[in-house]
Each structure stands twice: as C-alpha cells, then as structure tokens.
Amino acid sequence: xxxxxxxxxxxxxxxxxxxxxxxxxxxxxxxxxxxxxxxxxxxxxxxxxxxxxxxxxxxxxxxxxxxxxxxxxxxxxxxxxxxxxxxxxxxxxxxxxxxxxxxxxxx
Numbered sequence: 625x626x627x628x629x630x631x632x633x634x635x636x637x638x639x640x641x642x643x644x645x646x647x648x649x650x651x652x653x654x655x656x657x658x659x660x661x662x663x664x665x666x667x668x669x670x671x672x673x674x675x676x677x678x679x680x681x682x683x684x685x686x687x688x689x690x691x692x693x694x695x696x697x698x699x700x701x702x703x704x705x706x707x708x709x710x711x712x713x714x715x716x717x718x719x720x721x722x723x724x725x726x727x728x729x730x731x
Contacts, residue, residue, distance in 0.1 A: 650702040652731040655709050657686070659694045663722040671724070672698060675712045700731045 655676070657668065665687055672683035676698045689696035701709065706728045717724040 652700050653703055653706040654700050654729045654731045655698045655706050655713075656695050656727045656729055657690045657698050657713075658725045658727065659690050660723050660725065663717065663724040665691060667717075667720060667722055668724065671713055671716055675709055675716070698726065703728070 657672075668687045668690060669680070669683045672678045672686055673680065676683075678686065678698075686696045686698060698713075699706075699709065710726045710728060713724065713726050
C-alpha cells in the first residue's frame, strides 16, 4: 500500500506540470499594415472589413492611422491566425494590383 501512495504522488506531480503547460496562454502577434503611396484608401477599408472583420468605423480609424502615421495595427492574434490574415491580405492586394504590405510583430 505504501508504494501505491508514493506512485500516486509522483503521478500527481507530473500531471500538475502537464496541466500548467496546457493552460499557458498562446503568444500573441500584431498584424501591422504599412503605408504606401499607391494603394487606395477604399481598398484598405475593404480589406480591414473583409479579412479582419472590422466595423466600418474601426476600419476607417485604422486606415487613417496607416495613412497618417505610416502604420496601423489591424489586429492581434496567435501566430497561425496572424499568418493566415497576412496571406489573405497579400493575395487580395496582388489580385487587385496594389502594393499593400503587412508585417507580423510581437504584440
């Protein structure tokens, strides 16, 4: 019986460590749109609404941040989601013939 109690304590410690690892929050990244002199403002608004699910007012605020400040955060996501959003943005921009660029940065 004593051995079983010892085994349970050891297993309990290992389980606790695994649970702590599983509950760790994912690292988040910012998707940052970069200004250029060629991409129309309306296209940036459309991308923010379609790809990043922003309201028209929020899309306008971010678009103006990009236009006036040179960059603007479109959203903060886990790495895989950020990467997917940037890929979608770049694909839409290429299809439309615009040079719009975005980066992924630590949030």
